[in-house]
Amino acid sequence: MRHIVILGNGIAGITAAREIRKRTNDRITVISAETDHFYSRTALMYVYMGHLEFQHTKPYEDWFWPKNRIDLVRQYVKEVDFLAKTVRWEGGAITYDSLVLAVGSQPNFAGWPGQHLRGVQGLYGKPDLDQMEADTKDIRQAVVIGGGLIGIELCEMLLSRGIHVTFLVREKSFWSSVLPAQESALVTRHIREHQVDVRVETELVEVCDDGTGRVKSIKSRTGKSERLEEIPAQFVGVAVGVSPAIGFIRNTSLETDRGILVNEYLETNLPDVYAIGDCVQHRIPPKGRKSVEQIWYSGRIMGETVAQTIAGQRTPYRPGVFFNSAKFFDIEYQTYGDVANFLPDDGPERTFYWEHSSGKIALRINYRTDSGAVTGMNALGMRQRQEVWAQWITEATPIRSVLERLPLANFDPEFFRQYEKEIVAQYNAEHPDQPVVGMKAKKGLFSLFDR
Missing domain, CATH: 3.50.50.60 (FAD/NAD(P)-binding domain)
Incomplete structure (x- = not known):
């Protein structure tokens, strides 16, 4: 039986542990100094605001870990001896057959005078x-x-x-x-x-x-x-911003730059050592992605991917079309694909932007000048379906076809106001030579994308 040691109990490390357990009978140990159990980092703000208690941020009950034979060790790791395959902390150590580094990131400080002060x-x-x-x-x-x-x-x-x-x-x-x-x-x-x-x-x-x-x-x-x-x-x-938290493994045989350098299989330069999550720097980033990408869902996908490789099915990291979401107080924000903050007039892409008169709802679609293929979108104040936009971007769907089918992407509740007609009307006013002539209804068409 192999011993798989995972450093870090965030979304990347815990996903790896769960997926390895599904696929193997190996011994699994997760080491973290932060908390006893995995929790949702994105929910921390709601704990502070009084909407949740911390115990509600834990996706799994405490009995989940012993039941699934995932050992949890709460220790601050001081050193990894890659030659001896040993992880050390003050007063203790553990050996591994395979090591997964999921050590996350840390907030940046710029060396301001007084930044050490309490508060x-x-x-x-x-x-x-x-x-x-x-x-x-x-x-x-x-x-x-x-x-x-x-x-x-x-x-x-x-x-x-x-x-x-x-x-x-x-x-x-x-x-x-x-x-x-x-x-x-x-x-x-x-x-x-x-x-x-x-x-x-x-x-x-x-x-x-x-x-x-x-x-x-x-x-x-x-x-x-x-x-x-x-x-x-x-x-x-x-x-x-944040930076990979890799200070304790710099100046070792592990190759690092801004983060821990990995190939497309999330393998480092050392045998049986992998890296996933916020601490990773891709030697060759996947298409449409950055070399260092600190987003919770990419950590989850990396955890799923590395588990397959460790279990014997060597699998490349393929995160798909970029997406992200957030809230700016009560305005929801979604972005899919590639949406640069500036497009030159003579570049290969154009942009279409619509904003509601309230100043709180907006949609931007970027598309190629030559083919009209959509390359990315931003939405503010309206909910859009990720799988729909991912398919349109992947298939290089022309913007006119996207606008004709725009109701398919709407994910707002049934009785929310919809803005597709206003959006298309503005596009047609700006492009009278190539207007969108009709729109397909939303009803009955979700099955195309909900499989």
């Missing part, structure tokens, strides 16, 4: 949530640094406690490094409507001490100005 932190896991719970008790003001998805979650969490939030965004508008200008402007307006003090083109310069080792304020700089502004804050949430 300055990122939000990645349960220890961060516990620290935030302690350090935001009875405070009045907070600053959030960084205009990404974790940043907006931190804003919503703090506002739920009645804490005033100043949001520092380096770009001209929220997440404009990812979102095209119109969507970025829409979301920025929406954040401000929720009483967040958004400061665009503004950077953190220094975190100031209250004299007891705790943050009392920050100093920021806006644009090219040399003048520093001091903003009171008893808490500073840092959300400027």
